[in-house]
Amino acid sequence: MEEPDCERGFSPNRLHGSAIAAQHPLPQLPASLMQAPPAEDSFHRRRSSDRATRWLRLRCDRQHYALELLKIQEVIRPGLLLPLRGAPRHMLGVMNLRGHVVPVMDLGLYLGREPCREDAGTRIVVLEENGDVLGLRVSAVEDVTKINDPQIEPADDTRISRLTHQVFRGVARLGGDTVILLDASRLLQ
Numbered sequence: 001m002e003e004p005d006c007e008r009g010f011s012p013n014r015l016h017g018s019a020i021a022a023q024h025p026l027p028q029l030p031a032s033l034m035q036a037p038p039a040e041d042s043f044h045r046r047r048s049s050d051r052a053t054r055w056l057r058l059r060c061d062r063q064h065y066a067l068e069l070l071k072i073q074e075v076i077r078p079g080l081l082l083p084l085r086g087a088p089r090h091m092l093g094v095m096n097l098r099g100h101v102v103p104v105m106d107l108g109l110y111l112g113r114e115p116c117r118e119d120a121g122t123r124i125v126v127l128e129e130n131g132d133v134l135g136l137r138v139s140a141v142e143d144v145t146k147i148n149d150p151q152i153e154p155a156d157d158t159r160i161s162r163l164t165h166q167v168f169r170g171v172a173r174l175g176g177d178t179v180i181l182l183d184a185s186r187l188l189q
Contacts, residue, residue: 051149053147053149058125059140060114060138061108063180065180066172066180067184068184072126076126078118079124089109092106095135102135104137105134116138116139122137122140123138145174147172152169154170168180168182169182
């Protein structure tokens, strides 16, 4: 038996003993694994960049909006709100959601539109990110849809009009509807 290598503290023969190596030789790798992978054609590259995300479509009055589904904690029916004195007009108050205080704002008022009237379709969409929570009162929640990145026109580049609100991420056309995509992270700031 050889002396251990003092600098490294191990014996090379103990790990790779000549008797062991002779009994269990390492298998040869196939030549196909040693070659570079084949180059992808443009179709596969384009398809991999067409990332699809899921969005919750909602409505304020007659305008359609969407929020990325990953930022939504839940959708609930409106309940009792405690008004906040001195708050901006769009801030409706706070609600108790299973022991947590959640501020609620009217999305229509916040975006400079008509307030969301309260009726049977009215909902509160609860957003959550990194512990920050916010409720948005909306006229109706419609459905969940997938939107591919190429379907989204940037907010400053749309053919409809110039969208300048800080929470607008872009516009997507789904069926016959034009849907304004909202940035939930900016709403939570």
